[in-house]
Amino acid sequence: MRETNMKKILISLLLLLFGTSAYADCNIKSGSINILANDFPALRTFVETAKGCKGSADFKVTHSSEHNKIAVPALTANPSEFSARIAANSSIVPLMNQDLIRPLDDLVKKYGKGIQDSQLITIDGKIMAVAFMANTQHLYYREDVLKELDIAVPKTYEEVVAASEKIRASGKMQYPYAAAYKAGWNLAEEFVNMYIGHGGEFFKAGTAQPNINNAKGVATLNMLKKLAGLSNPDYLTHDSEAIKVEWESGNVALMTLWASRSGTLLDDDGDAKITAATKLTGPATVAGGNIPAATLWWDGFTLAKNRSDADAEATFRALAHAAANKKMVADAADQAVWLIEGFKPGPKSIGVIEAVKMKAKPYPMLPQMGLMHGALGSEIVEFLQGKESAEQALKDVEAAYMSKAKEQGFL
């Protein structure tokens, strides 16, 4: 007994030694690194990889699903709390609006070996972020349920509705569809997806004037309501995590969910039967459109402006090490659709790859989009509850948006 224990200790010690020596090539000598990031597995892997190369620099990280609420205040302080922020196409906008992040051109030139050109987010000719993964919301389905009821894999939301109705009629499941409809950001995101699927534009060309109170907006709301009617009645309180739980309990057969969640959905936890029958497919289209009712997202890192150059340099070197890391991409191929060289897409990346193939649009990176998103999240709830008409809800969204946009100086 004792001998095996000793062996174990020795082996782990050896592993530890080798582990550290393998990362020694980064050689960061000074500076302090502090990262703010959202909380999902791929980002944890990414930040862990960066940590492996921290050398003698101070390294801290905050993973929080409330990252959006912290980011602007924390980066406004001088010196800012965080030296880097892992952002996405929507969350980089408030940082740009307030001038809180620094251009990375010099650092990319000096330390960006291995980062591909396609990973660089350039705005007005300056590199503002380095992307490392792509994300989108797409369909998940239960192969066993669809096969049993002889339903083809849905390609449009109209087919999703028909399939869900059939499943409900069969008595197998009461609420066969799920999507993150939690009032607020999540619900607004579903509207954005569906509206883009209908070919809608959020603003009148070249202005910040809202442009959603039209036939496309009404059609979008009606489709959302149809889908909500096929979901658990508590849908207005369900975020991505809650519908993941619904799925794993076997209550749902069709679901729209983030690609980045597929890893935890298909892992060994939970009912093996459900996991085995869980299949992924591309995002659905709607109303005969040919672009999917989904938005493409990238996740990338940005560096705080209000932080010393030395810290920025140390942070960049650590994060660039991860953003060009073939080993991480190979080891964690299941966790995300990496934009990094050497990534071989597996079965869990189908959603994003299909979305790109179908020419899905990226989430609009406009300075006033956050205000529109916020107004949508609270004003369309009453329509879904059946308390007001679609036209009234859209009118409310536009009015709420306009007051906020006026206060922010966009109108």
Next chain:
Amino acid sequence: MPNKTFFWFFLPTGLAMILFIGLPIISTGIQSFYAQHDQVVKEVKKCDPFGCTVSIVVDQEKTSKIREEKPLGKFNGFGTYVDRNHLAIEEIGKFWNETNSFGEFVDQVTNLPFYKALIFTLTYCLFVTPNVLLLGFIIALSLNAVTRRIRGPLIFGTILPMIVTPLVGSLVLFWMIDAEGIIGANLQMLMDDPYLSLKSSKTLTWITIIIYGIWHHSPFAFVVFYAALQTVPQEPVEAAIIDGASRWQRVRHIVLPHIYPVVTFVALISLMDNFRVFEPIIGFSAEGSAQSLSWLIYDNLVNEEVILFGSAAATSMMTIVGIAILLAPVLIRTWKEFRTAR
């Protein structure tokens, strides 16, 4: 106490109050009169992994110059107060002219975010405060009547709801009333309605939050009333018993008048607390059906990627005014009693 002694005694507290409460309120007040500068935007080329597009960004060079000159922003007067997301003066005028019946007008007005929140906040106050007082008083009376031996554990059990963090308490209940939860599922069976959901119906959500509010706040009233009951003199009570007064008569004519100042105090504190109802809305994820004034402030500050300081400040100031109006009757009454007592 001589005035001079009182002054020195109060000075540290007074200073702290000015520093930590007075000044922030003044700063919030000033903030509420300002809006952001007009945004200077320019067209630029943006490239990301999915391709390049021509789009707009905020022109930082020009904006930072304007910001340096006037860091507070653009003076807006009461502009934020009267816009659609607050008092909505213009919209209400429009509704008045356009709607055909009074009911329709009320419908339109209560659809505005500020009034929607105000109505929930007032309803919550109106139902929770009296019920908290009543329940707290009944519990205090009953506990006062049980034998001393089991009183300790009973008191502890009664104040548990107050010890539990509001957010945790509401989360526990949130999962219990879930359509799959123990209360939610049983209700569905009882009512024979598989689509019944406490969380999706507005009325049921309101009732849930109000019941939760009563459950959470009554221990506070109970503790204060229980302490007050200990000071009720026994002689008049015994005299009343000899005179043949019933239990209710004793409570009505001896106990209640004696603890009346304490009842006022609890009512004041409860009203103030309830007017700022916030945690249960977050705990129950009830943003969709129930919004309070405090929730509006929170929403302006954190829910959007853009922080609306002006909006949040304006709502804060109006919440303060609201509490003042609500407390005015009680305060005036106390003041009058104080004068007659002198």
